[in-house]
Amino acid sequence: xxxxxxxxxxxxxxxxxVAERQSNGGQPTVQKEExxxxxxxxxxxxxxxLSAYINGGFNNIRLSDYKGKWIVICFYPGDFTFV
Amino acid sequence: MSxxxxxxxxxxxxxxxxxxxxxxxxxxxxxxxxxxxxxxVPGGVPFPMLxxxxxxxxxxxxxxxxxxxxxxxxxxxxxxxxxxxxxEVLTPEVGRNVSELIRQVKAFQHVVKTGEVTxxxxxxxxxxxxxxxxxxxxxxxxxxxxxxxx
Numbered sequence: 001x002x003x004x005x006x007x008x009x010x011x012x013x014x015x016x017x018v019a020e021r022q023s024n025g026g027q028p029t030v031q032k033e034e035x036x037x038x039x040x041x042x043x044x045x046x047x048x049x050l051s052a053y054i055n056g057g058f059n060n061i062r063l064s065d066y067k068g069k070w071i072v073i074c075f076y077p078g079d080f081t082f083v
Numbered sequence: 084m085s086x087x088x089x090x091x092x093x094x095x096x097x098x099x100x101x102x103x104x105x106x107x108x109x110x111x112x113x114x115x116x117x118x119x120x121x122x123x124v125p126g127g128v129p130f131p132m133l134x135x136x137x138x139x140x141x142x143x144x145x146x147x148x149x150x151x152x153x154x155x156x157x158x159x160x161x162x163x164x165x166x167x168x169x170x171e172v173l174t175p176e177v178g179r180n181v182s183e184l185i186r187q188v189k190a191f192q193h194v195v196k197t198g199e200v201t202x203x204x205x206x207x208x209x210x211x212x213x214x215x216x217x218x219x220x221x222x223x224x225x226x227x228x229x230x231x232x233x
Contacts, residue, residue, distance in 0.1 A: 014139040037145035039159065045167040048140045050104065053112035054131035061102070061131055067165045070099045070188060075135075075146045075157040076084055077175040079107045079115035 012060045013049040045071075085120060088128040090181045097188055101130040106141070106153050109134045146172055160187060162195060204231030 017038070038046040049062040063071070084103055087094075094101060107115075112132035121127035133140075141147030141154035148155050158179055160169040168191050173179070190201045199211040209230060212218060218225070 012134075014137075015143045017143075036142070038143040039145055039167055039170060041167050041170060043167060045159070045161045045165050046140075046143045048143070050133040050135055050140060051109050052102075052131045052133040053109040053116065058109050058113075061133055063102070063161075064165065066100050066102075066161075068163050070097065070163060070192070071159075071161040072094070072099050072101050072184065072188070073144070073157075073159040073161070074084065074087060074101065074103045074179070075141055075144065075154040076103065076105050077151075077153045077155055078105050079111050080119065081175070 010051065010060065012051045013062075016047040016049060016062070016064075084128060085123040086178065086181045087184075088120070088124040088130070090185065091129050093185060094188070097185070097192065099188055102133055103128065103130060104133040104135050104140065104154060106135050106138055108136060144170075158184060160184075160191060162191060202226050202231065203228075204233075 015038075045063065047062065047064045049060055052059055052061040054061065063073075087101060087103070091101065105112075109132070112134065116127045116132070135141050135147075135154055138147035138149070138152065138154055141157075144154075144157060144159065146154045146157035153175075155172065155175055156177075156179065157170065157172040159167060162168050169187050171179070186206055189207055190205055193207070193211070194200055197211070199213055201211050202209075205211065210226060212222065212225060
């Protein structure tokens with residue numbers, strides 16, 4: 001995951017879901033439709049790609065790049081908050 | 084977030100990769116790290132900080148608050164097979180218990196490795212149970228509720 005120069009407009013894909021039935025042979029597609037909660041314990045983790053601040057630089061990170069490891073995701077309400 | 088960072092070495096020793104996510108931009112993450120977090124934790128938080136502008140990823144994980152426009156506090160454990168094992172979602176006022184996170188990671192790693200199950204309040208060293216026909220109706224012989232507490 002080499003650091004890339006940040007072009008300011010390098011959009012990340014956001015949620016990445018594999019539709020149950022689709023014409024392109026099951027390749028992951030970027031979800032454009034209304035999103036809803038998909039996370040269920042005991043089921044595959046919903047995949048996504050987001051831009052990130054990592055090792056002092058900027059890069060996009062895809063969750064499934066970490067497949068094969070134990071992963072902990074921590075959502076939090078915002079930078080500079082108090083808890 | 085800084086509490087997770089303080090325990091990062093212990094989590095890393097367990098083979099855990101941590102990803103922090105908020106709706107802030109990557110630029111805000113950078114400045115928070117440089118201006119504040121690095122003063123709470125030597126070297127700053129040592130894991131990636133992801134930007135979920137619009138809360139699209141928070142929505143599929145059930146943590147996006149549309150009214151506030153932010154991802155509320157949510158913590159998810161994913162195993163090496165990419166199966167979601169645990170989730171904990173809190174309203175923003177109450178912070179996480181990182182020790183409980185570590186306990187759960189150890190418990191999930193134990194059950195994956197051994198096929199045993201861990202009763203309520205299990206920590207490494209406490210008895211586990213081996214599920215099967217022989218155990219039906221006999222849990223009371225092997226495990227007492229008092230065991231669930233320190």
